[in-house]
Amino acid sequence: MPNTPAPTSAARAAEPAAGPATSRLVRSLAVATLVANIGIVVTGGAVRLTASGLGCPEWPLCTADSLVATPEMGIHGVIEFGNRLLTFVLTAIAFGMLASVWKGRSARPDLMRLSVAALAGIPAQAFIGGITVWTGLNPWVVGLHFIVSMIIIAVAVVLVNRAWLSPGQLAERHEPLAGRTLRPVVWAIAVLSAITVVLGVIVTGAGPHAGDHGAARNNLDPDLMTRIHVVPVYLLVFTLIVALYLVYRRTVDVRFKRSLLLFTAVVLAQAVIGYAQHFLALPIALVALHMLGASLMTAAAAQVFYTGFSRKVPEQSPKA
Structure with a gap:
């Protein structure tokens, strides 16, 4: 059986280091x-x-x-x-x-x-x-x-x-996982998510849960502000449909695909909770879930943006 030559130091240096850094x-x-x-x-x-x-x-x-x-x-x-x-x-x-x-x-x-x-x-x-x-x-x-x-x-x-990030991922520099066609869509997801959260805060300021029975409200019409709040939500759902179509139509890194699917699940759950709390007259339990959902949506949107644009992304995986 022939002897297999040991890898040279240059070859070892070229190999991505296993494990996180x-x-x-x-x-x-x-x-x-x-x-x-x-x-x-x-x-x-x-x-x-x-x-x-x-x-x-x-x-x-x-x-x-x-x-x-x-x-x-x-x-x-x-x-x-x-x-x-x-x-x-x-x-x-x-x-x-x-x-x-x-x-x-x-x-x-x-x-x-x-x-x-x-x-x-x-x-x-x-x-x-x-x-x-x-x-x-x-x-x-x-x-x-x-x-x-x-x-x-x-x-x-x-x-x-x-x-x-592993040592190999720290050393390498790749193109963003979102291709040129997807990048504007990722930007739209980030912007619409931010607008949705800000308008949700304004809706909350117009609603009944003030934090104290004598606390002031922002004197805006709660129903009108809710209707305005759902506009970026509809646009966000439409943008997600476009993003998912592009992701499954093209070869996209599985890391970006996973982050987009996670964000989609969070947005849909948040939308269901939002509609339920509105039509059930804002019960405390659902409002609390909606606040948790806003935090999770923010985290998931940040993950989509990071995996879409960063040149260093953890969990090296094969292309989807």
Whole structure:
């Protein structure tokens, strides 16, 4: 049996390195960053939906004399203060993420920048949260609070993707997975998703769930704003149909196809929940699900955009 020559060092260097380039801790903290930021949106929604938005009427203290909720404040104080405590969990994860990539910051400046961005979102949200309390739950400030959370979620999606890159994927540089025909469609998906979320925030500001029984509303007609809100939703569904047609008509990388299918599933579920909550007079459970859906839709849209345009995409897979 002939001897097989050992691969040369040049040949070994040319082979993509197997396995992710980052440690399991980095990857776990990246996922935790995404999950925690989605989770705090849901708990923040619970504060609003239970009319506990002013359960702690002061900020940064809960009351003028106490950092924590007092028994006299009842369940609303417990709910609001509990949500504030979750910020410390989010902060611990963000600092842990930053510490885990610090040593390799020269080799992976991308992870360092994304970690700093995720961490910077926390004091920004705390500042907006303070203004929210000081203004008695002004609906426009509450809406800004939500939109900033969506931006942080999008950053976390990119962080997760970059944390999973293998050494081979870090070294290579390929064309974006979305071809020239698909790229305008991907841009349309991103823009329409953003418009949908922003209009959804405005609809919420016109609706009955103000976060406190005495909180102001934005004085817009809820029914009219809902009708305006569904316009970009219809356009988004149409754009998805076009995208799916192009994906299945052409040879497209399976990674992009998977992200598009995931986004489609989330959008359809979100549309069903949205219609149901509207015609059932906005029950709290469905509104909470719709808020979770908005977060998941934002994450899925960010994944579509990332896989469509990034030249470095994790999970090397064969072409579809």
